[in-house]
Amino acid sequence: MSPIAEDDIVRRLRAAGCVFAEEEAALLLEAAASPEELEALVGRRVAGEPLEPLLGFAEFGGLRIRVDAGVFVPRRRTELLAREAAALTRPGDAVLDLCCGAGAIGAVIASRVPGAVVYAADVEPAAVRAARANLDPARVFEGDLFAPLPTELRAALAVIAVNAPYVPTDAIALMPPEARLYEPAVALDGGADGLDLHRRIAVEGPDWLAPGGSIVIETSDEQAARTAALFEASGLAARVLTDDDLDGTVVIASRRPPTP
Incomplete structure (x- = not known):
């Protein structure tokens, strides 16, 4: 030929x-x-x-x-999440890339913060296989949210970086064919209002944070106030950060300092 x-x-x-x-x-x-x-x-x-x-x-x-076939492809807007999570990480910190997909966020943190100990977890087996190629495979776990993590990580994570699905179920049909036809629904579908996983992470996540730790979670501009409110309701101090160049929005939710 x-x-x-x-x-x-x-x-x-x-x-x-x-x-x-x-x-x-x-x-x-x-x-x-x-x-x-x-x-x-x-x-x-x-x-x-x-x-x-x-x-x-x-x-x-x-x-x-x-990135393998059938795995969620990291978007440019998620570089905001990776950037902010890396900025909160110090050498020696334990960090979790939750709902990790191919492990792109964890890989950026590891590259920018030498000495960071990066863990990752995802429920989708194909994503876990890809993440194990991009991160230390011994620290990549398969299962639902925090369930597969070693118990010693409880109350020990300095940063939890999350790109959980947040597309409302009815909006998936409006997504580009490249996403809705070739990426797993579990990586896209956030439930009726897109916030099902955010609710669970807001409830479960604080138990895994070290003192002074933070959760950095991607959301949309339209959903940001509701996402922030979920983490505020769990006792964290939440703020919204946007980057117009990346078209990205995240909520950064941190443990409040103890009351004297």
Whole structure:
């Protein structure tokens, strides 16, 4: 098979509606080991498969994160969550990447804070496999929220970084096909109002925080006040932080200092 010209790849990607056709074409050319593999990758992308699993990685926070088919792809807006969680972390701190997906947030924290001890957990087996490729596999656990964690982490985590699903169930049908057709529903569906997991984490999370520890959780601009209120109701001091450049919103909920 003759090599495919880059301009032909760009043309096909544009026709399929790919906004960043030039950048995607360059990445597909880099990823393919042969003309046959390149043709297959371009065909799958044109058919609607998300780019990152085809490449085997996602660019996130300056890192290349391994991403497999059927695993939630880290979004650029979540770089706000990773940045703020890393800023709260000190060398030697125990940190949890909860609902970790491929472990992108934990990987950024580990890269920016040498000596941080990063744990991760997710309920989805494919995500756990990917996270074990991006993080220390001995510290990546499979199960529902905090349930699979070692008991010695209770009251010992300096930072809990969370990108739990927060899309309302009825809104999933409105998401781009790349997400709703190729990513697991468990990574998207946040229940009727999108906050089912946030409610559980607000109740369970404080028991896992060390003194002075913080939970940093991604949410939407529309849901932020309600997310913050959930953590306030659990006794944490919560504030909302947004980044317009990233189109990201997080709630940072921290243990209140003890009353003298």
